Amino acid sequence: MESDAIERWSRVERQQHVPVMLDRVVALLTPALDHDAAVMVDATTGHGGHTAAVLERIPGVRVIGIDRDPSALALAGERLAGFGERWVGVHAVYDELLDVLAGQGLSHVDAVLFDLGVSSMQLDQRERGFAYAEDAPLDMRMDPSRGMTAADVLNTYPVGELTRILREYGEERFAAKIARAIVRARETEPWSTSGRLVELLYAEIPAPARRSGGHPAKRTFQALRMEVNDELGALRAALPASLEAIGVGGRVVVESYHSLEDRLVKQAFGAATRLDVPPDLPFVPAGMEPAFRLVTRGAEQASADETAQNPRAASVRLRAIERVTASTGGDQR
Structure with missing residues (x-):
């Protein structure tokens, strides 16, 4: 494949x-x-x-x-x-x-x-999970043979650490709000695919902010990729x-x-x-x-x-x- x-x-x-x-x-x-x-x-x-x-x-x-x-x-x-x-x-x-x-x-x-x-x-290979345009496994490892995945980050990092990486690496204005929502959501179902994360981001980022600055998932996906690959x-x-x-x-x-x-x-x-x-x-x-x-x-x-x-x-x-x-x-x- x-x-x-x-x-x-x-x-x-x-x-x-x-x-x-x-x-x-x-x-x-x-x-x-x-x-x-x-x-x-x-x-x-x-x-x-x-x-x-x-x-x-x-x-x-x-x-x-x-x-x-x-x-x-x-x-x-x-x-x-x-x-x-x-x-x-x-x-x-x-x-x-x-x-x-x-x-x-x-x-x-x-x-x-x-x-x-x-x-x-990497963006074009759906199974790698780098892109937010379609539902895919939350992987994002540049070397798929080693290291934690984006799903591991979302399922294990505390709110404070998620907030930090979203704010620092993604320059996301709503980092704290998104981090809290990620942690709440994983209590009912662990994170595994990108489509669910994109839905959460649409829900948590206010509509006026979604109308400018590109796709609302862009900053979060960038932050996760940079963290996963150090x-x-x-x-x-x-x-x-x-x-x-x-x-x-x-x-x-x-x-x-x-x-x-x-x-x-x-x-x-x-x-x-x-x-x-x-x-x-x-x-x-x-x-x-x-x-x-x-x-x-x-x-x-x-x-x-x-x-x-x-x-x-x-x-x-x-x-x-x-x-x-x-x-x-x-x-x-």
């Missing part, structure tokens, strides 16, 4: 889906990869769109594709098979980046790319690991779709590029320069034309950073 769903998605989506800000992402990566034996890590491989563009446009580069979703790796493997040994897929979460590199016999790479959030394939926790660990992983001239490029994700990226990149000398010092002493420089000025956004063609691009925030000096921990190219 799962393989059939992947095949159907593959046939249609490969023809229609273009990754957000694809040309800009490849342009940011190219200076780091335009040399012999360059290696990139695609930390969120998904269906392989970014990787395919890099492999097509930059001759000789190799890509290590990481994804926690076995279905995504299977799809990417089918799509990228023509590139032979220039691509290798690894089943892992991106906070395991340094372990993945060690397993590939690498001390560093030339670029790391993150395209955060849920993929189109997306912010993984990102907090992955960002410093990615900076450690790149050699001199290497770049890390991140596309975020949530304000909390972008804030973590901004903070990590800001800390890495901060000049740690007294502000009134007339010069920067040798050896005190930051090891990194920002490549983008602030967060870049998609154009109006791209957003009109691809609504997912509306919320993207793109940031990039480059290593300019070697780490004190060892030799880096």
Whole structure:
């Protein structure tokens, strides 16, 4: 059943889906990869769109594709098979980046790319439970082989914790009201499917609020997905690991779709590029320069034309950073 769903998605989506800000992402990566034996890590491989563009446009580069979703790796493997040994897929979460590199016999790479959030394939596979458009099991795990499901969260978390994740991850104004209703409802019947949750959200969110801001279930489903997959926790660990992983001239490029994700990226990149000398010092002493420089000025956004063609691009925030000096921990190219 799962393989059939992947095949159907593959046939249609490969023809229609273009990754957000694809040309800009490849342009940011190219200076780091335009040399012999360059290696990139695609930390969120998904269906392989970014990787395919890099492999097509930059001759000789190799890509290590990481994804926690076995279905995504299977799809990417089918799509990228023509590139032979220039691509290798690894089943892992991106906070395991340094372990993945060690397993590939690498001390560093030339670029790391993150395209955060849920993929189109995950949304389109009904049985995964990510989408609220139709009734499905409340799963939402990006790796279906491990971890708690969204149903587990709804059936076990106390009101206070449910309120926190709905407010923090979903930016849901009615978080406390919804959390109380979820707990009341599970006392009579455990949570198992998305349709029942959508009905509750329609009932608990006032009608005026439902008429603006998109589907009333959007924020709650986003919050549950981020909690189930510990997306912010993984990102907090992955960002410093990615900076450690790149050699001199290497770049890390991140596309975020949530304000909390972008804030973590901004903070990590800001800390890495901060000049740690007294502000009134007339010069920067040798050896005190930051090891990194920002490549983008602030967060870049998609154009109006791209957003009109691809609504997912509306919320993207793109940031990039480059290593300019070697780490004190060892030799880096």
